Amino acid sequence: MKMNEAPRLNIVELTVSEVSAALKRTVEDNFSYVRVRGEISGYRGPHSSGHAYFAIKDEGARLDAVIWKGVFGRMRIKPEEGLEVVVTGKITTYPGRSNYQIVVDTLEPAGLGALMMLLEERKKKLGAEGLFDEARKQLLPFLPRIVGVVTSPTGAVIRDILHRLEDRFPQHVIVWPVRVQGEGAANEIAAAIEGFNALPEDGPTPRPDILIVARGGGSLEDLWCFNEEIVVRAAAGSMIPLISAVGHETDITLIDFASDRRAPTPTAAAEMAVPVRSELLSRIATQTRRMSACWLRGHESRRTELRAAARALPSLDMLLAIPRQRLDAASERLPRALRANAHVHHQQFARIAGRLSLRLLTERTVQCKDRVKALAERGTRAQKTNLARKLDRLTSAGQLLKAFSYHGVLRRGFALVRDADGLPLRAASSVGAGARIEIEFADGRVGATADGPSSSPATAAKAKPRGGPSGQGSLF
Numbered sequence: 001m002k003m004n005e006a007p008r009l010n011i012v013e014l015t016v017s018e019v020s021a022a023l024k025r026t027v028e029d030n031f032s033y034v035r036v037r038g039e040i041s042g043y044r045g046p047h048s049s050g051h052a053y054f055a056i057k058d059e060g061a062r063l064d065a066v067i068w069k070g071v072f073g074r075m076r077i078k079p080e081e082g083l084e085v086v087v088t089g090k091i092t093t094y095p096g097r098s099n100y101q102i103v104v105d106t107l108e109p110a111g112l113g114a115l116m117m118l119l120e121e122r123k124k125k126l127g128a129e130g131l132f133d134e135a136r137k138q139l140l141p142f143l144p145r146i147v148g149v150v151t152s153p154t155g156a157v158i159r160d161i162l163h164r165l166e167d168r169f170p171q172h173v174i175v176w177p178v179r180v181q182g183e184g185a186a187n188e189i190a191a192a193i194e195g196f197n198a199l200p201e202d203g204p205t206p207r208p209d210i211l212i213v214a215r216g217g218g219s220l221e222d223l224w225c226f227n228e229e230i231v232v233r234a235a236a237g238s239m240i241p242l243i244s245a246v247g248h249e250t251d252i253t254l255i256d257f258a259s260d261r262r263a264p265t266p267t268a269a270a271e272m273a274v275p276v277r278s279e280l281l282s283r284i285a286t287q288t289r290r291m292s293a294c295w296l297r298g299h300e301s302r303r304t305e306l307r308a309a310a311r312a313l314p315s316l317d318m319l320l321a322i323p324r325q326r327l328d329a330a331s332e333r334l335p336r337a338l339r340a341n342a343h344v345h346h347q348q349f350a351r352i353a354g355r356l357s358l359r360l361l362t363e364r365t366v367q368c369k370d371r372v373k374a375l376a377e378r379g380t381r382a383q384k385t386n387l388a389r390k391l392d393r394l395t396s397a398g399q400l401l402k403a404f405s406y407h408g409v410l411r412r413g414f415a416l417v418r419d420a421d422g423l424p425l426r427a428a429s430s431v432g433a434g435a436r437i438e439i440e441f442a443d444g445r446v447g448a449t450a451d452g453p454s455s456s457p458a459t460a461a462k463a464k465p466r467g468g469p470s471g472q473g474s475l476f
Helices: 002-009 016-030 069-074 112-128 156-168 185-198 229-236 254-258 266-273 277-312 316-355 358-404 406-411 457-462
Strands: 034-041 052-057 062-067 084-094 099-109 146-151 172-177 210-215 242-246 416-418 436-441 444-449
Touching (some): 034 062, 062 084, 112 229, 112 254, 146 156, 146 185, 156 172, 156 266, 185 229, 210 266, 229 254, 242 266, 358 406
Parallel strands (some): 062 099, 146 210, 210 242
Antiparallel strands (some): 034 052, 052 062, 084 099, 416 436, 436 444
């Protein structure tokens, strides 16, 4: 044992940091780029720093993983708890905890089944929030003035849409160019939908009356950006009616459920957006001819009815003959009726005038005088009663004032002492020796000079009071 211990003493002594650095170099040199398959565990969303931390596990092991902020923002598919994925990156160590981890560069679902499972779970989640409800969907305008298209400006899709619109009903088209595949495509599509909705109705760039979000066919991975939550929420929140035309008829994406209408192809979306101009003109011409024919038939029918009614109506002279006779007869009777009416009223006036006599006028005058005299007597009594009541109140107030006046106290033999300023003195301690004071009696005022206090209040209370038979003591 002693022979074996000697060589060990010659081993170089390393610090903990040196050992951690050596392990880090060894691991990174041997695992600089690896591809790992497993299930995401412990993912709670990105950290406040923007980095994402989680673990990848299988039945027998667990590997910590980290996605840096810049890589996380470029990822097409984000990590989700329980999702089976294939990640690529490098293995490194974290000296602070003496463990190893993989720094993820790319992340993709492990096969088509994982993508379909993720799509179904996301569909259930957004559907539970009500984003796919039929009550949220809007009606498409019959004839939009402006059509907004969100698609790639270089693909065949935009050419198909413009060609179909030109054939059916040429309208003003505004294209918002976006990427429809790859990193950042979902953010651009959502920003385009929200940007069209943010345009003012009377701004320099007119606001579309309908939107078309279109893309050609492709695999599930190629169309995945239309399954992202940000795109689905933007489509569901659009105030402009939206048609989704993503892929072919058999391709289904989540934006199809959130849009107001789904078109099997971009060309079909253009057909949904506008009617056929020639058909509209034909319908208008047909309706115009029908309306003109109906008007002519109605006009002719009214003319026939008018002619029949005119033949049945009597002439103007026949209609006015009897009223004219009545007018002539009334004009003849009117002078006689006026004279008779005046005579009747004159007789009535004469009878009423005879009833009015001097006796009646005299009796009424006497009654008025008696009533005036009675009212005058009641007024005189009321005035005397009111005056007596006010005199009583005045006498009571004078007696109350006299009771509260200090002059009554002075008449009972007390005196009021004031200082040189005429303010009342309430305590002997406030009078100094030689101070000029003024004493007010009931019959007048006397000036005096104070000698100062002669004893304490307790001694003064026990001393025998000086004064006359009245019992009033000295003020000093």
